[in-house]
Amino acid sequence: MDEFSFIKSIQQGSYRQPSVIHGIGDDAAVFRLHNQDVVTAKDMVVENVHFARNTMEPYHIGYKALAANLSDIAAMGAKPAYYLVAISIPNNWSMEEIKMIYIGMNDLAQQYHVDLIGGDTVSGTELVISITVIGFVGKDKVRLRSHAKEDDIVFVTETLGDSQAGFYILNHSGKYIEEDYFIRRHQLPSPRVEFSLALHPIVRLCLNDISDGIGSEANEIAEASQVSILIEEERLPVHHNLKQFEDSLQYKWKLFGGEDYELIGTVSKKDWDQVQAIAEQLHIRVTKIGLVTSKSATAEVYLKSKNGRIERLDKKGYNHLSR
Ligand SMILES: Nc1ncnc2c1ncn2[C@@H]1O[C@H](COP(=O)(O)OP(=O)(O)O)[C@@H](O)[C@H]1O
Ligand SMILES: Cc1ncc(C[n+]2csc(CCOP(=O)(O)OP(=O)(O)O)c2C)c(N)n1
Ligand SMILES: [Mg+2]
Ligand SMILES: [Mg+2]
Ligand SMILES: [Mg+2]
Structure with missing residues (x-):
């Protein structure tokens, strides 16, 4: 089973919330709040799958992890506004390095005027960063x-x-x-x-x-x-x-x-x-x-x-x- 068939296999047959306009299947999900559409995407990066320590500085890891997420919001034609970061920190990473990851994210976030509004922190065996990004677009203006x-x-x-x-x-x-x-x-x-x-x-x-x-x-x-x-x-x-x-x-x-x-x-x-x-x-x-x-x-x-x-x-x- 490849990545795409796996995603199809776990998809719900229908959505319970009438506000869902598009669920799984595009660069981001879309739901409607009053007269505006909200777009939300999640991309995760994992050490030695998406980056290796010898080719990416901590600053780059953070910057690129957020860039990948903003890219999915761009692919929907939406304006990014907020992001949340979940991080698994192994004990062979120093706190200085982890802070540099966040400086990388923040530098990109500043360029696009987006705010870090939450997340989660755990210790783990590999460095994993999972970002959720939320943006806005006019009603029915998403680029599917x-x-x-x-x-x-x-x-x-x-x-x-x-x-x-x-x-x-x-x-x-x-x-x-x-x-x-x-x-x-x-x-x-x-x-x-x-x-x-x-x-x-x-x-x-x-x-x-x-x-x-x-x-x-x-x-x-x-x-x-x-x-x-x-x-x-x-x-x-x-x-x-x-x-x-x-x-x-x-x-x-x-x-x-x-x-x-x-x-x-x-x-x-x-x-x-x-x-x-x-x-x-x-x-x-x-x-x-x-x-x-x-x-x-x-x-x-x-x-x-x-x-x-x-x-x-x-x-x-x-x-x-x-x-
Ligand atoms: N494990 C998962 N559980 C639920 N939805 C998922 C999962 N993995 C991917 N998706 C959804 O499948 C779709 C395609 O994901 P993906 O190929 O990663 O998109 P992209 O390449 O644009 O980041 C998206 O709607 C995404 O939210
Ligand atoms: C150590 C390392 N190995 C391999 C790659 C190449 N690589 C990793 S992930 C990826 C594709 C994009 O990642 P994915 O998780 O599929 O992003 P999505 O399509 O969900 O946005 C590529 C080309 C890399 N950047 N670093
Ligand atoms: Mg995409
Ligand atoms: Mg993805
Ligand atoms: Mg993506």
Whole structure:
């Protein structure tokens, strides 16, 4: 059983609370309070699964743990407001190190004007940080994975694969071009909150954040929207210095790498100019990478390779429990 089938297996058949608009199945859950929708997401990080002590300083661990959570709020088009932190602290971590984790979180929280309003502290055998983040969005304005429609343009923000390139550099000593850039993208990712909020004039938009790799995230959109998607490899935006790595690594990282915390989305052709104009204003790179080709109950994602061949792009990427 993989991560996705496990989640399906524990999902309730229906919700008891009428205020639940969307439960399990997107980047965050949505419930309605009066005339406003509340969005809440949780992502946890575990030592030696999400970070290792030799490649991430405590400051980075805290910063990135909150960034991953804010990224899910951005993927819903919502404005983050509060977060709660549960932490399991092993006895081989000093209190100074744990405080640095919180300084990392707080620096990012300050940028987005969000407040730490609670949590839980336990001693444990591994460092585990579980964050719950809460945000707000106008009624029915959430950007669901199920919002893609036939003929939409598929786009991504910034560049793909940088985080895994940074992770590789941190684990393989050597000389690399612009290594600080790639390492920064791994240790201190930027959730695309401002961009997502600036897209509010657009009536319908589908968004998903890239935590596991676009191979995985594009398939999540296809499944939720019951559509087929065609992505063109030639269009995938990568940093100009990613080319210093072997072709096979570049290929793996841009499609299946994950942890970029960029956004993948779909929008109707008539709104594409506006998406580009908003991105330009915020100095965010946005790139068309393909099209929603058709309605499809089988929800397939295809990749047109640089050599012109079209093949299925499998839902592979980072998958917990893939055993
Ligand atoms: N153990 C769990 N129990 C209940 N819901 C879960 C569990 N794990 C994940 N989910 C839910 O499944 C959906 C997908 O989760 P995930 O793939 O982690 O999303 P993301 O990649 O956006 O962080 C979300 O709605 C999340 O809240
Ligand atoms: C020590 C270490 N091993 C592996 C990785 C790579 N890695 C860990 S988690 C992950 C994917 C994102 O994590 P996940 O828990 O799936 O986030 P979610 O999709 O729930 O947001 C990746 C690529 C890493 N960053 N550090
Ligand atoms: Mg997500
Ligand atoms: Mg998650
Ligand atoms: Mg996530």
